[in-house]
Amino acid sequence: MSRLARAFGGIWSRRDEVVVGFARFPVTILAIAALTAVGNWEVAAPDGLSREVLERISLALVAMIAGSAAAALHLERRGAGYGVRQGASACAGVAAAAAVWFAEPLLVAPPALIGALLLAVPLAPYVGAGCAGFWAFVWRLINTAALAFVTTVVFLAGVSAILASLEYLFDVPIRGAVYGHVWVTGLGFVGPLFALSQIPRQMPAEDAVDRRDLVVAGVEVLSDFVAVPLLAVYAAILHVYGLKIVLTGELPKNQIGWMVLSFGMAVLLLRLAVHPFATFARATTRLFLRFWPFLLPGPLLLLAFAIAIRIGDAGVTPRRYALVLFAVFLALVLAAQAVARLRQDIRIIPALGMAALLLAAAGPWGMMAVSVRSQAERAVAILHAAGALEDGRVARTAALAPADADALRSILRFLAEAGQLDRLAPAFPSGEGNPFAGGRDGLLARIEAAMGLPAGPRGPDRSWTYSARPGAHAAVATGRFDTLVPMLDWGVEAPGTEIALAGSPLTIRPGPDGLTFTRGDVAATLSNADLARLFGQVIAARDGDPAARDGPLLVRAEVDGREVALLFESVSATIVAGAVESVFGRYTLLLAAADWN
Template identity: 30%
Template sequence: MMKLPSLHHITDQLTHTVKRFPWVVTVAICKAAVLWRHIESAGNEEEVNLMTRLAYPLFLATPLMMAIQLISERKQWRAPFIIGTNLLAFAILTFYFFTLPTEPASGDFYRFMLFMVASHLFVAFAPFLGSGKINGFWQFNKTLFLQSLNATLYAVTLYIGLLIAVKTVEYLFNITYLIKIEGDLFVLIAVVFHTLFFLSKIPPKLVELDEETSYPAGLKIFTQYVLLPLEVVYMVILYAYTFKIIFQWKLPDGGVAYLVMAFSIAGILALLLLHPLREYAKEKWVRLFSKRFYLALLPLIALLFIGIFRRINDYGITENRYIIAVLAVWLAVTTLYFLTSKLADIRWIPVSLSAIALLLAIGPWNIFVVARNSQIRTFEQILTGNKLLDAKGQISGKVSVRSQDYRQLESIIQFFRSRKMTGLEPYFAGLPARKQDTFAHYNQMEQILGDHIINKPSELGINNNYVNYSSRAIIKDSSSVPVQNFNHMKFIQINLTTQVNAAPYALKTSGHGRFIDIYKDEKKVTTLDLASMIRKLKSEYGIYSDQIPQNSLMITYKTSSEDIAIVFSNINRGGDSYYGEAVLLYK
């Protein structure tokens, strides 16, 4: 009969976990508080950005301080040294916080994710670096892996159960929560409960793991009968593709690099999960499969190199391609290491990957600097090849270009736009100073580039008649309009057949949505032309921007007796048709 743990036992275990990992638990609580504030501050751009900046170092603090505690237990550090090491980690994370911009961009998130990978891998090997047996290292990581799955299962089950309870109370008692209960509850379970549950099962004496010999039967069954057969299936597919390109005598598609990398990582993971079985007489097939797997990887690694470097040669380096290229080199080195070394140490895998993740995020070789410089070189090479650069290195003249070259030039501009990077400005003579609206800045680049291309838009595969504007990414107070002169508000959609009743007014669209006819008491009082608004927006922002001030998306009609305003949240034109979402304001 199963014996359920008593409340006293649960309390004791919780107390023990908090005492053992005080810094980690404190960070988890602080992280939850920051995420709660982030959720409740939706719509307040400055507050959300601040909470994002705080969350990044707090997320990194969890694995770092956990690693410090585990190392201190293994090395038997004294309390002052433990405190000093944690304070040093805190100082480094504080410095990291102040290096983040006030408005974190995609590049900052990318760098944060690399730090997350490095810090989590650091936990995997830190207590066993320089001491301990490989078996202890494997047993420790087995525990982390299984406990992570276990904690996630409990957390998901608990969250779903509590969410149903919360919604039931809301429904039965007609309660309106003053907080965003779904998100806040998720943070409580995913950050606080998950962390405590995970920490509670970490072995207290890591030294004893060196002599641990247990191997979960379920893990063996999953790896041997599920993961490995899938690996074989994908290996057959990749080898078939390899034979196909050899037979057709053509280069592989660049995207195959991602497939080979995913297959290789999954295969190495499977071998790591089976590693202890290598020493069992009945499981000699594991050692044999390991050698055969790494041998089978060699042709696929060649395919990986050809695929990724073809992609780089054609389109330049991006962050993703740089990471895949570095991992391709790592995979080649790792494969040769395990094929040639008789005493191959599996700790090499997390140690090397952690170092790579850290180095890719910092220094002059980091992914952002390398990708930026590569895209600039590619941009200049295309311009030079099409004779679009003058003696000053600026775009001039008028030429006809291949549609492929033009699309790549636009793609590079989009690369810089999406990352809010600078670097292309020297190529554009007369480019206005960069405004807060970076989309408009790069739209002007596209317009200047287009002025020097004599091809028709249709020849380049461009729909030059399509425009799209919105205020969804606008910040601060420019997203509001005064409403004190209006008594009524109505949400409307503009399309080809819009008909809106807002007594005493009525709105109808005509001319494929271009004209908005306004009626009062069934008599037409005016017609608003959206084309004039589109022309003005296009002259200032190009063909696209999601940072249009709200007053620039407003069209009005005002007389001594009438006062009507239509405020668009977004408006777009495709061909001759106009569409949008707006708010109708009237007295």
């Protein structure tokens, strides 16, 4: 209780700062409140929003939060009037949210845009204001975020303890969703509001650092004895591997791009972290600050070679685009070190990162546009090589090799997920047989058939999930069932359970192919196909009746003329082409022992 009182006291003692924070960032705080409301809605009604809509709303609001905060900080540092600041903040936030919300038609990559906006927040006050104080400001933001998180978590843990005590000691009914609302509101709104209130009005003018500060001392020790030695060893490994490729002609392994990306990011982050330590650091950190650019050219060349091979073989994808972008970014950072006035300006690293992410976010040169264009051209090239094209259009189904069929199917799935299957429309003749003539429903399957793709595994059209909620209590009529077998997992092999019956026992054994009932030499199985068919009926009924969606999920089935029932605790079903293809879930089996005697 004392920790709760201290946490609440810490927040309450800064109430004036919180009010000032609201006045400085009203648009940002309104977006945070909206995001918190969405989180609470999801807690109250987990099936109220589809996953796709929930993701779009959440990402749009995150973009609005970052864009509005960056605009407000920049104009506040420039001395703009209050109305101008808030108007620009609102415009920036709405524009960022709209770009994310309409990401598919605009070919925007939301992760890249949001990453650029997040980098813009610390950079905004120091655009056109010199680099002195930038490190101190970022350090202040990190400490503020950590303080807000710890204080809020302690406060929420105390509130949760109070609620649990009321329920235990006084039998006050408190639903589990109440705890969810408390934590979502605390972490989603109270903590960020507290953090915003701690952003300084007067930006630091120098990068002074107190070596006696416990956190600074910890970073210094981490750099001297852990980070720098590990980076040196990893750099040696990458350089030796590059030399091996040169001497043996071996092609780089598939994951080398991500290994180089991780190494490069670690080097740059350490460079930023220890920027003001040069005057008092030990020899290892001082050597790193002086020679860190020389660690990167070798791995950068290795990355460029690996990417060129992969793109030559399979075209550009968002992942490969990201690696190319990182290689360009790293090359520009290294080039900046050759300019004396930029060498000690650490803003150049996040600024170039923000510029690279903005380049990737949208436009004809963006991540999605380039990837879609590349994969559409690759699909046409595969069809051309297979002899399926005449005058640049599909004239006949192709005899595709298995590897080409898999590649085409992968391309089509990517274009479908990006909403860009129309890019292939020029490759098909107009008139009868054109897969685009039948509308959007079933378009992917019609294109596959027109290209002559053999039947093969397809990605799920959608997934359907169920989880028993503590607040949705309802009685389940068991009827004549008198035997329960709890805690079974459908689709997972497990040891058999024996039920004593007159004569020989009945053994129930879950497996990857279904649920097998064995007595003596006679066996019967409730198969995956049987359960999938039953779940098709269950899903149709529940989707058509929202009131029944949260109720108990009891599925009745027949096994060799005997009735059984499965009471599910949780389910995840995959639906392909309108039919249930697979089911996984935890359930309790109900049966009547007399049926098996």
